[in-house]
Amino acid sequence: MTELNEENFFLRRVAEVLMAHDGSKLHRFCIIVPSRQAGDWFLRHLRKLARRPGLTPLVITLPELFEDMSGLCRADSLESLFLLYEEYRKLTAAVEPFDRFRFWGEMILNDFDEIDRFNVDSRDLFTNVKRLREIATDYLTDGQRKAISFYWPSAARDLQPVSDRMWLHLYPDGDSSFKRLWEILSPLYAGFQKRLRNLGAATYGMFLRDALRRVTAEGESCLKFDRYVFIGFDMLATNEVAFMSILQNLGRADFYWKVNSPVFRNPDSHAAHYVRHFVDIFPSRYELVEDEITTFPEIEIVGCASRDAQARMAAQCLAKWNVDSDDGCDTALVLTDTAMLSPVVDSVGSAYPMSINVGVSLRDTPIANLMRCITRLHTHSRLNAEGIPAFFREDIRLLAAGSLLQAVEPEGCRKLLAFVANSRSFALASSEINEAVPELSKLFVHLKDNDFDAIFKYLEELVAFLTERCVHIDGAFRDRLYLESLDRSLKRLKSSLSRYNIDVRETTALYMLERLTLRETVSLRGKRLEGVQILGIGDTRALDFNNVAILTMNEKVFPRRGSRKSFIPDVIRKSFGLPPSRTDENRAAYLFYSLIARARRVSIYYDTRKGRSGGDASRYILQLLYLANPDKLRFVRGSFKPESFSTDLISVSKKSPEIIDALNSYRMLEPNDPQARFLSASALNTYIGCQLKFYLENICGLYQEEFRENYVDAGMYGSIVHRAFELLYNEARGNRKSVTVDSALIDRWLDPSMRKIDKALEDALRELYYNSDDVSKKVQRGETMMLMTVMRKILKNVLIAERASAPFEFICAEKLVKHRWTLNDDISVNIKMFIDRIDRRNGHLVFVDYKTGDESLSFDSVGELFDNSGKKRPKGIMQLLLYSSVYSQFRPSECDNGIEPQLYRLRSFSRPALEPITYNGSPLTDTRPLLEEFNAEMSKVIEELFDLDVPFRQSETDKECKFCSFKQLCNRNPRQY
Incomplete structure (x- = not known):
């Protein structure tokens, strides 16, 4: 050692x-x-x-x-609050509910304690407070009040600020029996202290x-x-x-x-x-023999982009300092914010023994988030039409995503999140949830407002369930301590509410328990003086260490800003010798400079992010710039970016065996081989736009996990409209190979009384949005009802536009084609495509593709479809020409009379008109004359794709990066997008 x-x-x-x-x-x-x-x-x-x-x-x-x-004995803080409330109820008829009084009660308790600590005469103090408040809240004459009430009756009650109305305890009826709160502070103080002493307790x-x-x-x-x-x-x-x-x-x-x-x-x-x-x-009896400290230690100031980064950098600092891995008690990790405890402990891990001596507020632990989610879940819950408790999907999602529940029941949370994602209902019935996720059935029960016992039974069973699960989880020791503290808080709350006969509704009990989790403190005490010392900044008084790391040295965190909540105005506080209501910053300065004075090495970490507790370094960091020797002061930017970061374009060689095998599977294997891969129009468009993205998606198989929104987003909107068209046309065709669509058929679809369009939209919504085949499930409600109106109009306008070109023959929708596509004698590849719709008009085929985006409908040359340097490449037209080329090989006899490409830009159908694709300014009614040139250009792309000497390169322009899922993996700065 x-x-x-x-x-x-x-x-x-x-x-x-x-x-x-x-x-x-x-x-x-x-x-x-x-x-x-x-x-x-x-x-x-x-x-x-x-x-x-x-x-x-x-x-x-x-x-x-x-x-x-x-x-x-020391009075319990919760017991004190209930005692104060009981005395308060004796002194006024204007009794606030306890959940509203709680905030003011805690403020009063702090004031009462200060009065005792600073030896203030409470009667004199509260008399002055009363007089000051009367002046502040009663500055209008009776005549002025009458005039205001005559001309502006609704404004009469709002003459005072909100804070003064709380002081006044005034109600609209003006009943004089209601006492003003500041009139009863003096007897409230006396009665409260008497009650405490009768119980043998004191503050x-x-x-x-x-x-x-x-x-x-x-x-x-x-x-x-x-x-x-x-x-x-x-x-x-x-x-x-x-x-x-x-x-x-x-x-x-x-x-x-x-x-x-x-x-x-x-x-x-x-x-x-x-x-x-x-x-x-108060001089010392004996003089301390010590040299005067005239210089600062070596100080390193590190700016980090997150709390986790601070914790990791501090853990790395221990190794840099060569801290004794067997002891290390000459080293302190000092927390100005106890919310940093978990990141710090997780970062240090088992590399060094630790002595945790921190009082952690439960508001900085996973318990607080869990209680907030539970409270939100039940306060928002309602009985549905069948009388079954229903919970809002977003509340369920937040609960299942919480770190504590994820730790104790990961499989249940996974199933619950999947169930929520697959359901499009805004409120989910408890019966459905419990059937899908029985592991978490204890969470989703109905709580009646006035059933006091049921509410606390639910909470007690929840805590017991979580505690029992934590026992079997390695590394969950802290969570078990937090849950034990929560359990004690719950028992105290239940006992006190019963003893003091305070009415509790569901929301009150849940909100009160949530507030308790925010005010409770758990004292974590390890083996003292063994291992790296982890301390709160307030626990460092009189202590010294050779090595000191201080975390979260940001303004508003250290020193804390803001006024101390008090009923006693500063002008009176000063007169009676009480400290000012604003947090005294002198003490924070003393703690900081006293801690670092005798240290050998000091590292200070602060959060560089902009926000409530980030961005601005603490004033003490800025003071060190002027106070410390520049030779002993060093600024470091904490970063975990690769050291080789550069703005050069990224490229990936194709010569690894894995990449060669993947590429060969697109062309060497027959389409029916289970190992075969297929190129698609989307994949080739991706390759033309950014080869690196093609590599990540199609060679590595990396795709961003699809996140299903709680609303109908643009992608879902297009899919629903597309599916509704498919349902309409497929129903008309039945089992036949094709069906003639004439004006009479379209008129039947447009007839409101037949509800053909509505039924198609409802079925599409039910299938794609609600993931249900239950035809009895109602879909026209809330947001979907409004969207139905928009989508109905689009379908009607498209059908009216198509009626103008009727009759035509509908052949199929969502046509799947898998084909060995031959571009020339040397190039053949496996291709797969889904053609949204195939019609036949005037003897020639029509390929219809539905688009929700703002696709271009014109181009001047085939080369334009492959040129990514322009502002907007016509990807949709390139896709339809690819379909034409492949289909002309797949079913050549069907294409003898030509192939017409048609893009339906759904958002453009605010009026019933079809817009043709134009080539060199003229409508393109047949793609066949362009296919030879198209195949030649596509051959160049395919040849380059399979050329092992040409790596997968990053796009030279950044226009493809705006919505790219991989922009954070590249050297492109994602923040600019």
Whole structure:
């Protein structure tokens, strides 16, 4: 094990001086430290300095000291909130529901605790608050109010800001029996404290007042120790200072302050403003022997593009620092945001032992997301027409995609996501869900609003189900702790709601439990002083490390911005000696500079993304630019891009055996061979546009997974219209080889009373969108009803346009052709195509292709179809000419009278007119004269495809990249698209 260089650590120096002067008496001392971590480190130093085993002093935190002197127990935060609400209900007839009162109640509890900690006379304070609020909310005369009410009756109630209306507790009926909230703060404070004391409980502020009263009244007789040594504190409340002053006057106190830093030496620095003041009034009994720190350590500042990147870079930093893989406790990973815990632990993995000493808020864990999804699922649920509970598809999808549920029941989540994707209903019945995914049936039950027991039974069974599954999952230790905390919160909530007789509806209980998960904190305590120390920034007071990595050093994260929620305005807070409502940034500065002062190496990570907690580096990073020696300061851009990144075009050689075999399967094997591959019009269009994309899709078999939207997107829209046409024409043809489509047949289709078009559209929707063959399933509702109107108009306009060219013969739809296509004596390839529709008009074939996009209908040369340098290559025309070339070989006798290509741009049928394809400005009614030139151009493409000396190259232009699934794999920057 590496011997730590601890000689300059602050706690080591304090331990040395106490051992030197009072070593034999230390067991009669009480050592008060800012945190348990500081206490563990102090005892470690004492044991190392002790020459022989002996008794050690009591090492505790400040709250533990005052709790012991008070004789009361710490009040549970949830219990306190319910007690406050009960007292509130006694004092006013304007009783808010508990779920609305909760926010204000937590604010009041914080104010009450501050009043006790800062020794404020509550009656005087609330009297001033009352007077100030009366001035702020009652500035209009009676005459002015009457005039406003006369001319603008609806505005009379809105004269005050929303926050003032909450203060006023005014209701439209103006009942004078409703008390204003700020009028009852003083009796509410007194009643709340009385109730707590009757239960033998107290808040921290109450502990402090009791301890101060006791030591003032009893003097030394109430003190259990010869000396109380306060080590490493920074900001102190008024009553804490008063308590220390009494002990100092009794000669029973000693103080040691951590102020050795190049920043703290500057008298104008706000970082140690409060601490310098305490150094003056509470001097140390013994002088610490240490050199003055005048320079900063080596500091590396790393900007990363994500939280995960920060965690990975910090893990790599441990290896760079040569951290001891057997111990490593001289190294700290400090979290300014506890949401970073999971990424950090996962990144460090098993490479180093870790001691996790972080209080993690459940809002930063997967539990909180799960509870949000559960709450959303049930608050949005409704009974369907059959009286069966139904849940919204998006709520189900979010629940199944959550990381915790995915971890405990991956197969069930996969099946549930597939079930949601295959269903086009906006609300899914619980019976259908549970039949498809029985593994998750516990989630999808109906909860009645007033069935208190059923609601909590559901939640308890859910937690038990998740906990039981976590037991069998490796690495789910943290999740089990989080679930145990959730289970405790649930039991406390249920017990308190019953005991205080508070009405609960389904939404209230679920929302309250969700809020509980956001406010609960889980203390993760590993084997202290063993392994890399993972700490919250607030737990680093009085501690030092050789190596320090600080994560998420961004503005709004550290220091945190925003006002402390309080009922007491700043002007009154200042007058009564309370801290300002805005978060005090001096403390954050002290924590930061105190932590890095004695370190050897420091790495600071911040998120470079723009957003709520990213983009702007913390002010302390900017301050280091001016304070630190430039030779010891280094900026790094954290990145995981390939080092060989370049703007050169990517190319892939065709000479690997796998690629050669894949290419040969397109031409060497017969179409009926199961190993044969087939080129298609789409694949050849892809090759002409970007050979690299062709390689990824057709050689490697990579395709972006299709994501089915919850609405009818452009692709689905075109498929439904296309399928509706197919159903109409196939029904008319029946089992015959073809059918004559005349004006009379089209008129029958257009007749609203016969509902032919509506039935075809409904069947197409049912089949393609809802994935159902149940003809009783209703499809005309909501969004689909509006789309039916649009699609119905398109079908009508196309049919009216086709009636003008009737009669014609409909032969088939969705014609599948697999053929060995011969372009010349040297080139033959397997080709597969689906022709949307084949008609015969005036003796010649017509190939109809339906398009939803804005396809070009004109071209001036065959070469234009193969030229990708232009603005927009006519891909649809190229496809139809390919169909013509292949079909003329596949069924030559059917093509003797010509092949006419026809593109139906469905979105252009706002009026009933067919637009022909034009070649050199004239309608193209027969493709045969162009096929020789087309085949020659296509031969060049096919020859290049099979030329092993020509690699698959990336497109020279970026116009193909906008909607490409592979743009993130290329050197093209996807953000510009």
